[in-house]
Amino acid sequence: MRILLIGNGGREHAIARSLYNGSPSDILYAIPGNPGISQYCECIKINPLDFKALCNFVSMNKVGLVIIGPEVPICNGLTDYLLELGVKVFAPREKASLLESSKKFTKEIALENNIPTAAAKSFNVYAESIEYLKKMQPPYVIKADGLAAGKGVFICDSFLEAQTAVHDIFDGRFGLNQSVLIEEFLDGEEISYFAISDGENILPLMGAQDHKRLLDGDKGPNTGGMGAYCPPPILTKKLENKIINLILEPTLSGLKKRDISYTGVLFAGLMIRDGEPSLIEYNIRFGDPETQALLMLLKSNFTELVLDTVNVNLKNHKIQWHDKKSLTIVLANKGYPLEYNIDSSITGIEDAEANKNIKVFHAGTSIVNGELIATGGRVLNVTSTANTIQEARDQAYEAVDKITYKDKFYRKDIAWRGIQSE
Ligand code: AMP
Numbered sequence: 001m002r003i004l005l006i007g008n009g010g011r012e013h014a015i016a017r018s019l020y021n022g023s024p025s026d027i028l029y030a031i032p033g034n035p036g037i038s039q040y041c042e043c044i045k046i047n048p049l050d051f052k053a054l055c056n057f058v059s060m061n062k063v064g065l066v067i068i069g070p071e072v073p074i075c076n077g078l079t080d081y082l083l084e085l086g087v088k089v090f091a092p093r094e095k096a097s098l099l100e101s102s103k104k105f106t107k108e109i110a111l112e113n114n115i116p117t118a119a120a121k122s123f124n125v126y127a128e129s130i131e132y133l134k135k136m137q138p139p140y141v142i143k144a145d146g147l148a149a150g151k152g153v154f155i156c157d158s159f160l161e162a163q164t165a166v167h168d169i170f171d172g173r174f175g176l177n178q179s180v181l182i183e184e185f186l187d188g189e190e191i192s193y194f195a196i197s198d199g200e201n202i203l204p205l206m207g208a209q210d211h212k213r214l215l216d217g218d219k220g221p222n223t224g225g226m227g228a229y230c231p232p233p234i235l236t237k238k239l240e241n242k243i244i245n246l247i248l249e250p251t252l253s254g255l256k257k258r259d260i261s262y263t264g265v266l267f268a269g270l271m272i273r274d275g276e277p278s279l280i281e282y283n284i285r286f287g288d289p290e291t292q293a294l295l296m297l298l299k300s301n302f303t304e305l306v307l308d309t310v311n312v313n314l315k316n317h318k319i320q321w322h323d324k325k326s327l328t329i330v331l332a333n334k335g336y337p338l339e340y341n342i343d344s345s346i347t348g349i350e351d352a353e354a355n356k357n358i359k360v361f362h363a364g365t366s367i368v369n370g371e372l373i374a375t376g377g378r379v380l381n382v383t384s385t386a387n388t389i390q391e392a393r394d395q396a397y398e399a400v401d402k403i404t405y406k407d408k409f410y411r412k413d414i415a416w417r418g419i420q421s422e
């Protein structure tokens, strides 16, 4: 079979590696891919948002299965376009992707189905939202309703800060016509939980803990994620069952009531307090960088998992995991998530991978004049597998030291919570 992977990040590099290991006889393409992904897939220079060119490629090359990594093409309806061609797609349709592209929609689903989540109110008018804010206590949680690449959420300690955030959202900082959500602040420990649905059945995967803030000690601005590890010790079997029964299953049946079926990865961002989960948000795809750690623990065949999803056969799927811990450290470019240089050359990846428990995934790299260059905000993901989180972390930081480029920047405390409770 010919399989096409859409995306160019560390998440897609990890998916490409799992696909390659799971289906050695298949032909793998990536659009647009990156230098790491090109070890496994033929990379094609097409813009993933140019649906016409993409569908043309799929038809011309007799692609049978498409896996979409990032949220933007999914939320813009790429799945629907591809399904029209008669191709199997591992990603939800546009209607189902509202779970990520509209926080208001997700709140409605949560309320209609008694899913535990923070109370929230949505506003379309500046003055009304400020009146409401005046009645709230800090910390204030202010969110732009639509997609904002993880940057549309503000946790504000002062009224003035909250007012500025509301002003910025209505002013179009995250696009025009954004409404504002003002939410109750949830205290606790945050985890990411991943499951897959084939439209009929749900298959729980695993949880992970991301590090969204830029700096050590969970300080500084929010980023796409600076490191992750799995499974987190806080995720007991009992908690996992609560997540499935109280959050994921009611979400899928709530969608069904609206005549929406869900195929693909369902990623719940959750706050855990006193053993009870609350839904913060949904993403309709694998997490980045969580997936880099998670897929290193998958023992069974990834391609078969994807095929059982698109063929509505998850009920019979037996998933198996390695009984190990995995951890990934994001190497970023100094200045990320704002401005950064895109001209430093990278060395040392082979040296880092000399340890067979280390895999380095490419996130923001390019080949320029035959040299590997750091061209993205998040550049590489150094991923390590071991028997304990501590061991995985020690190994990962040793590997990080072997990689050099001019503006290398990374957090030094990935998995601090996991190590405390291991
Ligand atoms: P989101 O994009 O909705 O995941 O929000 C980004 C981050 O903001 C989350 O990962 C949380 O760390 C934080 N956050 C969002 N909503 C809340 C909330 N209601 N209470 C506390 N923290 C929140």
Ligand code: GLY
Pocket: 150, 210, 224, 225, 283, 286, 287, 288, 289, 290
């Ligand atoms: N790491 C969080 C995300 O992928 O949205």
